[in-house]
Amino acid sequence: MTRRQLSRERVLAAAAEVADADGIAALTIRAVAGRLGSAPMAVYHHVANKDEILDGLVDTVFGEIDPPVPGRPWRPELARRCRSARTVLARHPWATPLLDSRRRPGPATLAHHDAVLGTLLCDGYDARAAGHAFALVDAFVYGFALQEAAIPFAGDALADSARRIVDGLAEGAHPHLARFAAERIGPDYDFGDEFDVGLDLVLDAVGTLRSPGGRAG
Numbered sequence: 533m534t535r536r537q538l539s540r541e542r543v544l545a546a547a548a549e550v551a552d553a554d555g556i557a558a559l560t561i562r563a564v565a566g567r568l569g570s571a572p573m574a575v576y577h578h579v580a581n582k583d584e585i586l587d588g589l590v591d592t593v594f595g596e597i598d599p600p601v602p603g604r605p606w607r608p609e610l611a612r613r614c615r616s617a618r619t620v621l622a623r624h625p626w627a628t629p630l631l632d633s634r635r636r637p638g639p640a641t642l643a644h645h646d647a648v649l650g651t652l653l654c655d656g657y658d659a660r661a662a663g664h665a666f667a668l669v670d671a672f673v674y675g676f677a678l679q680e681a682a683i684p685f686a687g688d689a690l691a692d693s694a695r696r697i698v699d700g701l702a703e704g705a706h707p708h709l710a711r712f713a714a715e716r717i718g719p720d721y722d723f724g725d726e727f728d729v730g731l732d733l734v735l736d737a738v739g740t741l742r743s744p745g746g747r748a749g
Contacts, residue, residue: 538570540578544588548624551589556626586630591638593627596620599643602650607735609651614673614731621677628677661741672734676727688719
C-alpha cells in the first residue's frame, strides 16, 4: 500500500487529533509523527517547530467557525457566529485559551476577525463601539466554553452529584444552594441551556453600543 504523502495540512490535522484526544500538553512533534506513522524529521519538512503548529491550529479552529456576513443585520449574524464558535470549541476544548495568544495570525483568523468587525461597522457601530462589542461577545463565548468543558457531569449524573452535595450539608446550611438544587437541577437539566439565555443578554447589551439612527439588528 502506498503511504500518503505528507503535507502541512495533514500535519495540522494530525496535531488537532492529538490535542483532541489527549489535550494540548500532549502535543509534540513526536506525537504528531506517531499519529501520521512518520519519522519526526519528516514533520519538520512541513512545520518548523511546535510553535508553528500552534499557529496553524488556531487558524484551523477559526476556519471552522461560521463567520458573520458584513452587510446583514448584526444581531442574527453575531448570534449565529457565537453559536458556531461554541460548537467548535466544544469539539476542540484545548483551543479556547490559545485563540488570541498567537503573534502570527493566519488567513482564516484574519478573515474571521474582519468579518466580525465588518458586520458591526456596517450596521451602526463606530470603531470604538465595535471593539467593545467584539470583546464582550468573545469574553462570554470563551468563558462559557471553558466553564462548559470543566463541568465533570451532565444529565442524570449532574443531578445525582448535586443531590449528594446538598444531602451532605448540615441542616440549614447554604439554604439558597439547597433551594436552587432542589428547584433547578433535575434529570433534564443541561448547563448548555444557559448559553442562549446568556447570549441574548449579551447581545442586548451590545445593542446599546450602536450609534443613534443605526438600523435594528
